Amino acid sequence: MEAKQYIGEGWKHAILIIGAIVVMLPFYMMVSMSLKSQQEIQSISGGLIGAQETQTFPVCVKTGYSEETCTMKPYQYNYWFAFEKAPIPRYLMNGVIVTLSIFIIQVLVALPCAYALAKLRFYGREFVFSMVLFCLLIPVHGIALPLYVMLAQAGLVDTYSALILPWTISVFGIFLMRQFFMTVPDELIDAARMDGMGEYAIVWKVMLPTAIPALLAFAIFSVVAHWNDYFWPRMVITGNRDLFTPPLGIREFRGGIDSDEFGPMMASIVTVTVPLIVAFIIAQKRFIEGITLTGMK
Amino acid sequence: MHNSKAHIWFIAPAIILMIIILIFPLFLAGGISFTDYNLGNKTFEWVGLENYDKMFNRKTYVKMIWATATYVIVVVPISVVLGLCAAMLLNSLRFGADIYKTIFFLPVMATLLAMAIAWEFTLHPTLGIVNSFLANGCGGVREFILGFHLLPWVDSQESWYAVACANNMDFPYWLKQKNTAIWTVCFIGIWQAFGFNMVLYLAGLTSIPRELYQAAEMDGAKSTWEQFKLVTWPMLGPTTLFVVTITTIRTFQVFDTIEILTKGGPSKTTYVMMYAIFEKAIQQNLTSIGAAITVVFIGFILVLTFFQRYVIEKRVHY
Numbered sequence: 006m007e008a009k010q011y012i013g014e015g016w017k018h019a020i021l022i023i024g025a026i027v028v029m030l031p032f033y034m035m036v037s038m039s040l041k042s043q044q045e046i047q048s049i050s051g052g053l054i055g056a057q058e059t060q061t062f063p064v065c066v067k068t069g070y071s072e073e074t075c076t077m078k079p080y081q082y083n084y085w086f087a088f089e090k091a092p093i094p095r096y097l098m099n100g101v102i103v104t105l106s107i108f109i110i111q112v113l114v115a116l117p118c119a120y121a122l123a124k125l126r127f128y129g130r131e132f133v134f135s136m137v138l139f140c141l142l143i144p145v146h147g148i149a150l151p152l153y154v155m156l157a158q159a160g161l162v163d164t165y166s167a168l169i170l171p172w173t174i175s176v177f178g179i180f181l182m183r184q185f186f187m188t189v190p191d192e193l194i195d196a197a198r199m200d201g202m203g204e205y206a207i208v209w210k211v212m213l214p215t216a217i218p219a220l221l222a223f224a225i226f227s228v229v230a231h232w233n234d235y236f237w238p239r240m241v242i243t244g245n246r247d248l249f250t251p252p253l254g255i256r257e258f259r260g261g262i263d264s265d266e267f268g269p270m271m272a273s274i275v276t277v278t279v280p281l282i283v284a285f286i287i288a289q290k291r292f293i294e295g296i297t298l299t300g301m302k
Numbered sequence: 303m304h305n306s307k308a309h310i311w312f313i314a315p316a317i318i319l320m321i322i323i324l325i326f327p328l329f330l331a332g333g334i335s336f337t338d339y340n341l342g343n344k345t346f347e348w349v350g351l352e353n354y355d356k357m358f359n360r361k362t363y364v365k366m367i368w369a370t371a372t373y374v375i376v377v378v379p380i381s382v383v384l385g386l387c388a389a390m391l392l393n394s395l396r397f398g399a400d401i402y403k404t405i406f407f408l409p410v411m412a413t414l415l416a417m418a419i420a421w422e423f424t425l426h427p428t429l430g431i432v433n434s435f436l437a438n439g440c441g442g443v444r445e446f447i448l449g450f451h452l453l454p455w456v457d458s459q460e461s462w463y464a465v466a467c468a469n470n471m472d473f474p475y476w477l478k479q480k481n482t483a484i485w486t487v488c489f490i491g492i493w494q495a496f497g498f499n500m501v502l503y504l505a506g507l508t509s510i511p512r513e514l515y516q517a518a519e520m521d522g523a524k525s526t527w528e529q530f531k532l533v534t535w536p537m538l539g540p541t542t543l544f545v546v547t548i549t550t551i552r553t554f555q556v557f558d559t560i561e562i563l564t565k566g567g568p569s570k571t572t573y574v575m576m577y578a579i580f581e582k583a584i585q586q587n588l589t590s591i592g593a594a595i596t597v598v599f600i601g602f603i604l605v606l607t608f609f610q611r612y613v614i615e616k617r618v619h620y
Contacts, residue, residue, distance in 0.1 A: 017391050018398065024388070025405045028493065031420035032408065034431060038423060049434050114319060117312035127309045133317065140324045142607050146555050146576065147600045150583050150592050151327035151334070157341055174319035204308035235415045236557045236576065240584055252415045256562065259419055267423070278416040285411045289404060296410060297501050 035278075038271040042079035046267050055079055062086070064266050083268035084276070087258075090269060093276055095247065096254035103168045103250055104231045108224055111175040116216070119182030120208050124194055134183075140176040146236055153240050163248060167241035172231060178223055181298070185219045186212060225295025232281060251277040328600065334593035341589045353594035365570040366578045366595075370554070372484055373574055377491040377553045382545055384492065385499025390534070392500070393507050403504070406497040414494060418559045421490050425476040433473045440467035480568045487572050490559050495552065499545050506541030510534065547610040551603055575599050 033053070038046055041055035057078045065075035065086060077085070087093065121127070122134050145152075152171050153162075161167045189212065197211045213220075235252035242248050249257065258273045285292045335353050339346035357363040388406055392399040409417060424430045439445055440463075449463030450456045458464060466473045476486040514533045523532045557576040560566060566573035566581065575595055583592025 014396055017395060021388075021391060021395075021398075021402050025402060028405055028409060028497075030431070031417050031424050032412075034424040035416070035420040046429060049429065049431065114315050118316035121309040121312035125309045125312070133313055136317070136320060140320050142604055143324050143328065144551060144555060144600070144603055145324070146557075147596065147603060148324070148327040148331060150579055150589070150596045151330040152323070153584070154330065154334070154341060154589060155327065171323055174316065174323050176320065176324070179316060204312070208312070229411065233413045233415075235413075235561075236555075236580075239561070240580065252413055252558075255413065255416050255419065259562070267429075271420075271423075274416045274419060278413050282408065282412055285408075286404065289407075292411065293403075293407060293501055297498065297505070 035271055035275055038267055039083055039275045040080040041268060042082075043266050043268060045079070062266075079268060083272040086266075086269040087273040087276065091254060091258060091273060092246065093254065093273055096249050096251050096277065097280070099247075099249060100232055100251045102165065104228045106165075106169050107172045107231050108227045110169070110173045111178050111227060112220065112223075114173060115175055115178035115182055116213065117208050119179050119186055120212050122179070122183045123186035124189075124191070125204075137176050137179050137183075141180060145171060149237060149240055156241060162241050163243055163245050165248065168238060168248070168250065171237065175227065178227070181219060181223060182216060185216055189215055221291065222295040222298050225292055226298045229281065229292070229296055331593045331596045331600070334590055335597050337590055339590050340587050341583075342587070346590075349590075353591050354598075356591060357594055357598065362570060362573070363578070363595075366573045366575060369484060369566075369570065369572055370574045373488055373491065373556060373572075374550060374553045376485075376488040377495065377556075378546065378549050380488075381492045381495040381549060382499055382542070384496040385545065386503050386538075386542075388496065388500040389503035389507055390530075392504065403501070406500055408497070409494045410498045410501075414558045415562060417494070418490065418562045421493075421559075422477060422563055425486065427473065427475045432476075433471075436463070436466070436473050437471040440471070477563050478568060480571055483564050483568055484571045487556075487559055487564060490563075491553065491556060495549055499549060502541060502545050503538065506538050507534070510537045543610060547606065550606055554599070554603060 037053050037055075040053070040057075041051050042058075042060065045051035045055045057080060059076060059078050061072055061076045062082050065082065066072055075082075118133075122130060122137070149171075156162055156167050156170070161170070193211060193215075194207060197207050202210065232250075233252065234250075235256070238250045238253050239256075242250075242253060246257075255274050255277055258270045336348055336350060337346040338349050338352075388402075392402055395402075425432050427433050436444065436448070439448070445461075445463045445467065446452070446458075449458070449461035451458040451461060474482045476482050510533065514537065515529055518529050518532045521532075523529050555576055556574050557580065560572055560574055560577045561580070564572040566577050576599075579592050579595050579599070582588045582595065
């Protein structure tokens, strides 16, 4: 019995390891290419990190740097040259500006609304709530074209506003927070009113602190979605590099697959992808909770 | 209750934004789809159903529907089944489940666009490790397994693998060949989606009470498969319904991989709807036809969601 169980366990691991290898393939390829020299990439040699021989890089010399500057190890060169060629910090900063603005506005709009829907009694509440439920069905990417037309008419294409505005309303956030506020006991709110707190103060000083766990999950959900979003920025940012978000930057790095050097290109892609992956590995439980948030009913 | 008017200030911003950003565009898309309006034009004319007529009769758009349907029909079932299998395997492991969970969830987290480029290189005919792995395996175990030589109807000299080996390592250019591009894109879609489904199924599995398995065993369901049929699968009904719906909606919206890897080609075999909207309306400035595609696209998604909410929901809940 014991032995049989061990064999069973062994088989399961064998299957899962093959699966894990397939899943990890592109990650391996990405990291490996960002470390190796062009020759090693083209001859598919050198394993994960390559030989790391110090050498002079011709493309770098051609770009106008001195030979001395251009002599270094492949991994140093790839990452250094990636930052020389493109304003990567700028792209990352744009990513932070856009995702944070979206999240903050979403909360400013959704939290009071959710509170009103959960705890205040007013004429038309049911109607507003059914409107929220209806809007939950609309995929924002699906209505991208009319939104684009509206933004173009307003002259907002190629601005931060274009990147942020369409996402300012998160009906999912309203729905989620409302469900959460329903579980907050009325006594807590009544007590606050007795203390003379106004409704605004109640939302931000009483309800907000109770909602921190739900809000954190929603934050991860929102930030991950918008950090990785490529479709919408691709629609509304046409060429202004100063407004590029990380995925648009990635697209620019890719350039011509046959013309460019692959090492620096992959180095830039790794740089842009890594922040989220590291955050994920550190706070795994919270991330999985946040991203599968849509799975809660 | 309180006679303050606070609630108006609380709900007004949300309502205004919902109307402007979510509801009005629906009508705008509908309206534009009946005109010949292109962005930048000062005037437009009503053209009735002309745009829709084009959509269902021109070859390009028929191919678009096919590509989208193929993608959804392949990716949804496979990624759901893989997610379920992975979840059940992990659930029955004695150790190591957390590591696999992290690895399988990585593709969900990582920027899809970056990963698409990584896949492009992984599958590249001369630079990629996939084709070099295949080429090095000619005449060996890899050829035997991946050429399906074990199957009785496969001639070991004529299998795709053997033919490629014989023709100077002529393995497919996965993303550029007409007969492989759509399947390769589907593969990347599955790779990206199944970890998400796995996590949802893992949550579903933990909510099944242990006693049910004991009861099933007493009723004579001894084998794992019988227990799965009798307990696990029915109890996962609501999870499955949810997983299928959300995967379908996400799959319909595929764009990143297509735009960066195939641009809808070769010969429109991967021309999915979101890419068509982007190409027609933004790149070629044919706003009205883009609007018509948008309307059909939203129609699909609304029908699906209603179907989930009101038809099936009643049947799967225990």
